[in-house]
Amino acid sequence: MVEEQAKPANEVRRLIPPVDIYETENDVILVADMPGVAKENLQLGVDNDELTISGLFPEPEATGKMLVNEYLYGNYKRTFTLSDVIAQDKITAKLDDGVLTVTLPKNEKVKPRKIMIETK
Amino acid sequence: MRLTLWDPFKELTAMQKALESTFGTARPTYPPIEGIDKEDSVQVSAALPGIDKNTLELTILGDTLTIAGEKKLPIENVAYIRHERPYGKFHKLVDLPCTVEQDKVTATYNNGILAVAMPKAETVKPRQIKVE
Numbered sequence: 001m002v003e004e005q006a007k008p009a010n011e012v013r014r015l016i017p018p019v020d021i022y023e024t025e026n027d028v029i030l031v032a033d034m035p036g037v038a039k040e041n042l043q044l045g046v047d048n049d050e051l052t053i054s055g056l057f058p059e060p061e062a063t064g065k066m067l068v069n070e071y072l073y074g075n076y077k078r079t080f081t082l083s084d085v086i087a088q089d090k091i092t093a094k095l096d097d098g099v100l101t102v103t104l105p106k107n108e109k110v111k112p113r114k115i116m117i118e119t120k
Numbered sequence: 121m122r123l124t125l126w127d128p129f130k131e132l133t134a135m136q137k138a139l140e141s142t143f144g145t146a147r148p149t150y151p152p153i154e155g156i157d158k159e160d161s162v163q164v165s166a167a168l169p170g171i172d173k174n175t176l177e178l179t180i181l182g183d184t185l186t187i188a189g190e191k192k193l194p195i196e197n198v199a200y201i202r203h204e205r206p207y208g209k210f211h212k213l214v215d216l217p218c219t220v221e222q223d224k225v226t227a228t229y230n231n232g233i234l235a236v237a238m239p240k241a242e243t244v245k246p247r248q249i250k251v252e
Contacts, residue, residue: 018204018205018206019202019204019205020193020194020200020202020203020204020205021200021201021202021203022194022195022198022199022200022201023198023199023201024198028201029194029195031194031205032205033169033170033205033206033232034169034232035167035168035169035231035232035233036167036231036232036233037231037232038231063156063158064156064157064158064159064163065156065157065158066154066155066156066157067155067156067157067162067217068153068154068155068214069154069155070148070152070153070154071152071153071154071167096170097169097170097171097229097231097232098167098168098169098170098231098232098233099169099170099232101194
């Protein structure tokens with residue numbers, strides 16, 4: 001049985017979402033697990049070359065006796081430093097089934113470009 | 121002082137139960153769940169972001185709920201710069217506190233939370249007895 005831990009009423013627990021980051025030819029993709037976060041509770045921001053993602057997983061009203069509690073409610077938050085490679089003004093994101101996918105396009109000049117050789 | 125005979129098998133099964141059970145001190149298996157005993161029903165929720173519902177299998181056998189499925193990687197054949205999210209097949213057994221009406225079980229999946237609502241069987245609901 002998990003014991004109830006006392007927590008100040010105003011304080012929201014801080015959660016760290018696990019992420020996958022991978023790179024494709026044109027983008028850097030960041031995927032974060034944020035179960036329980038609805039779109040209206042999600043926030044993304046870029047400030048000073050740092051990307052911050054945050055989302056609230058609100059605790060519902062207690063409606064019965066807690067038997068087992070393996071996950072926590074609270075505020076997911078994590079910050080990432082963006083390199084020069086990223087075109088910050090072109091960042092897009094989507095939230096599906098508690099998974100946040102952030103697409104960070106690379107700057108044009110760092111993309112590999114094929115040079116066409118003209119033959120006359 | 122009461123003396124009891126030490127039963128080695130009792131200890132082994134107890135240890136095994138602690139490992140399998142979600143109540144034990146052993147590390148919980150994926151996915152993390154929450155179980156609430158309401159007056160008329162038992163609710164089990166699992167944090168399962170990014171699951172393809174087609175891979176999900178929910179079954180109730182006796183007083184055990186099984187949550188099984190697969191969490192796939194977002195993309196194959198790519199080099200990951202960072203890889204922290206859990207993925208793969210999972211199979212979790214949850215011991216229910218009482219018998220439930222299997223035919224009346226409903227499950228929803230919202231924002232990555234799978235919520236299974238299981239109404240308690242009539243025979244196990246607490247019932248007030250009037251004293252005449």
